[in-house]
Structure formats: C-alpha cells, structure tokens
Amino acid sequence: MTRKVLITAMACITLLACDNQKKEMKDSSTEQGNVVVETIMNRRSIRSYMPEQVKQEQLDTIIQCAINAPSALNRQSWEVRVIQNADLLNRINASFVEKAKGKKLQGSAARAQEPGFSVFHNAPTLIVVAKDKANPYSAVDCGLLAQNILLSAQSMNIGTCVVGNTASILNDPDSKAFLEEMDIPDTHEVAFGITMGYKNESPDAKPRDINKVQVIK
Numbered sequence: 376m377t378r379k380v381l382i383t384a385m386a387c388i389t390l391l392a393c394d395n396q397k398k399e400m401k402d403s404s405t406e407q408g409n410v411v412v413e414t415i416m417n418r419r420s421i422r423s424y425m426p427e428q429v430k431q432e433q434l435d436t437i438i439q440c441a442i443n444a445p446s447a448l449n450r451q452s453w454e455v456r457v458i459q460n461a462d463l464l465n466r467i468n469a470s471f472v473e474k475a476k477g478k479k480l481q482g483s484a485a486r487a488q489e490p491g492f493s494v495f496h497n498a499p500t501l502i503v504v505a506k507d508k509a510n511p512y513s514a515v516d517c518g519l520l521a522q523n524i525l526l527s528a529q530s531m532n533i534g535t536c537v538v539g540n541t542a543s544i545l546n547d548p549d550s551k552a553f554l555e556e557m558d559i560p561d562t563h564e565v566a567f568g569i570t571m572g573y574k575n576e577s578p579d580a581k582p583r584d585i586n587k588v589q590v591i592k
C-alpha cells in the first residue's frame with residue numbers, strides 16, 4: 376500500500392516537472408504568441424496621424440513606462456515635456472520652416488517649403504526629451520526612455536516617430552524662448568522629440584542589415 380502511494384507520488388512529481396518545462400519553453404519562445412516580440416516587430420515610424428488627441432489614461436500609462444526605463448545609477452537624467460498645445464507646436468514648426476529656407480535637408484524635412492508641411496507630421500502630441508549636458512550616460516538614458524515610449528504606445532496601437540530635427544530647432548540659440556516656455560533648465564539640451572497620435576497609415580517595415588550583428592563564440 377505504502378509502495379503504491381510512493382509510486383503514484385513520484386509519477387505526479389515527474390508529470391508536474393515535465394509540464395513546468397514545457398511552460399518555460401513556451402514562455403521563452405520568440406515565435407507567435409510572444410506579445411513583447413510582436414510589439415517590437417510591428418512598430419513602425421508613423422508620419423500620418425488622426426487629429427484626435429491621445430486619451431489621458433493611455434498617455435499616463437506610456438509615461439509610467441517611459442520613466443521605468445533603466446538609467447545609469449538610477450539618475451533618471453532626462454527632462455521630458457509632453458506638448459499638446461497646438462499653438463506652441465505650430466510656432467516651433469514655423470521656426471523650423473523659416474530656418475530651413477535655402478537648405479538642402481534630408482528625409483521628410485526636404486519638403487519643408489511645401490504648404491501644410493509639419494516637421495512633427497501634424498501629430499497632436501509631441502514628447503520633447505532633453506538630456507543632461509553634464510552626464511555622459513544621459514544620451515543612453517534618454518534613448519532607453521524613448522524606446523519604452525515607442526513600444527508601450529505601439530502596444531496600444533498608438534503611433535510614434537522619433538524626430539531628431541526637434542533638437543536642431545530647439546537647441547538653436549534663437550529658440551531660448553521656446554525652452555523657457557517648456558521649462559527646460561539650462562543644465563539640459565534637447566535630444567529629440569517623439570510625435571504621438573492615433574495612426575493614419577500603416578507603413579511596411581524598412582529593411583534591416585543582420586550583418587551588423589556578429590556572434591563570437
């Protein structure tokens with residue numbers, strides 16, 4: 376009788392162990408069903424947005440994800456401003472268009488003189504990320520914060536695009552008034568902006584070069 380109980384118990388333990396192993400294998404899978412992998416692979420830069428503003432509770436979640444990014448010595452060296460003031464965005468865009476006159480710019484900025492051009496892709500929200508000038512890790516901190524923004528937004532089907540030109544506009548000495556309006560301290564300089572809003576396009580993925588990655592064993 377005792378032997379029977381022992382054999383049954385051992386069989387149960389073996390079955391449980393096998394089940395746990397299967398579960399672990401499934402959890403670490405990079406195939407279908409892994410929400411994080413799917414979110415990363417489905418994110419694209421969005422350059423056309425619906426006019427509706429991002430819902431406050433979604434924005435709150437995105438900002439929580441942003442500030443939960445790792446940072447060197449947990450200094451959280453970034454300064455982040457969420458700009459939803461259309462007038463301010465229009466004035467910054469107008470300043471960019473003015474400065475772009477006669478310049479040969481790359482990417483979408485090459486169309487700066489076309490009517491209705493917006494360096495911020497007419498997004499209803501722009502998140503300005505500024506880095507600490509005195510902290511050598513701040514650029515990395517800001518990059519990690521940014522990726523949390525892009526991916527948490529994508530997980531809610533909200534579109535984003537990093538706009539490097541935000542730095543060239545706002546770090547220009549003529550833009551001091553904009554920095555004051557945004558309450559960005561002198562200790563910091565703008566690293567980039569992130570446009571955000573509900574998507575009005577679904578672009579294909581751009582090619583990636585796997586040869587940039589080498590595995591050394």
Ligand SMILES: Cc1cc2nc3c(=O)[nH]c(=O)nc-3n(C[C@H](O)[C@H](O)[C@H](O)COP(=O)(O)O)c2cc1C
Pocket residue numbers: 418419420421422482483536537538539540541567580581
């Ligand atoms: C630092 C940085 C600066 C960028 N600046 C701009 C920009 O000024 N305007 C723009 O439309 N896209 C900009 N992008 C978006 C890139 O063009 C885009 O990430 C790249 O082409 C890959 O496409 P994907 O994001 O759809 O995968 C920037 C991206 C990064 C990381």
